[in-house]
Amino acid sequence: MADWSELRDYVASNVTVTRDDSDAIWFDVRFKGGNVKEVGLIRAGELGGVSFVRVQTAVCPESAIDPADALNQNANLVVGSLVLDSGRVVLRQSLRIDDLQPDAFDEAVVAIATVGADLEREFGHTQTQH
Amino acid sequence: MADWNSLRTYVASHYGVWRESPGHWLMTAERDSDKRSLGILHKTLGNGSEYAVFQASICRATPETARRIFLRSGELVVGAYVNQGGVIMWKHSVRLDALTPSTLHDLYVTAMSVSSADAEAV
Numbered sequence: 168m169a170d171w172s173e174l175r176d177y178v179a180s181n182v183t184v185t186r187d188d189s190d191a192i193w194f195d196v197r198f199k200g201g202n203v204k205e206v207g208l209i210r211a212g213e214l215g216g217v218s219f220v221r222v223q224t225a226v227c228p229e230s231a232i233d234p235a236d237a238l239n240q241n242a243n244l245v246v247g248s249l250v251l252d253s254g255r256v257v258l259r260q261s262l263r264i265d266d267l268q269p270d271a272f273d274e275a276v277v278a279i280a281t282v283g284a285d286l287e288r289e290f291g292h293t294q295t296q297h
Numbered sequence: 298m299a300d301w302n303s304l305r306t307y308v309a310s311h312y313g314v315w316r317e318s319p320g321h322w323l324m325t326a327e328r329d330s331d332k333r334s335l336g337i338l339h340k341t342l343g344n345g346s347e348y349a350v351f352q353a354s355i356c357r358a359t360p361e362t363a364r365r366i367f368l369r370s371g372e373l374v375v376g377a378y379v380n381q382g383g384v385i386m387w388k389h390s391v392r393l394d395a396l397t398p399s400t401l402h403d404l405y406v407t408a409m410s411v412s413s414a415d416a417e418a419v
Contacts, residue, residue, distance in 0.1 A: 214374045224309035238380035245340040248377030252371035261375045271392050
């Protein structure tokens, strides 16, 4: 992907966007069986002149997990980590935009949605059933 | 990098490997006069995709430091925090086939700056 606009266009052409603003878009990842998990693609800013995006999904309220447990859990995750975002714990993976290949992006989205749904169940919440 | 061996070879020739544990696929790189270390672990997803997981130590894990650092976790542009065996580390994973030498260098610089700043703040 060349930039944020191209990545947005790629997402919009492949999934149904549920929420959209200038720096973030949200969409549902649908699992076999009908469950869905909402995933967000959020512009993360630049680091060293390189632009990044975050692929993230909600897991639980801040109060539902001990910070030490969240940090321990992160040791087991290959893609994504639990972080605190505006009072909610989310599973997040940062991706560099300029050399991001579609298959690598798709893989990150599926991993975040799948693991995020597992963690959401583990911490006492259920997925949305559509 | 085409695969883990390519990454090992590149890191060994450009950064120097001063500790390696084949059983855990752990390398630690350092460059020039910078004595800080960066661990690189080899992980594989269930679908077979290979990842390099970068980790840089920040401080010893205690209940107090865990809470403080988790509260700050959302501020990072790249990576997150992890408790790895009693040590809080900065962590970021990259799919191996997307990892270029320039990305590797950028991650090295990022890891060093993040771990240094956070060690002072905690």
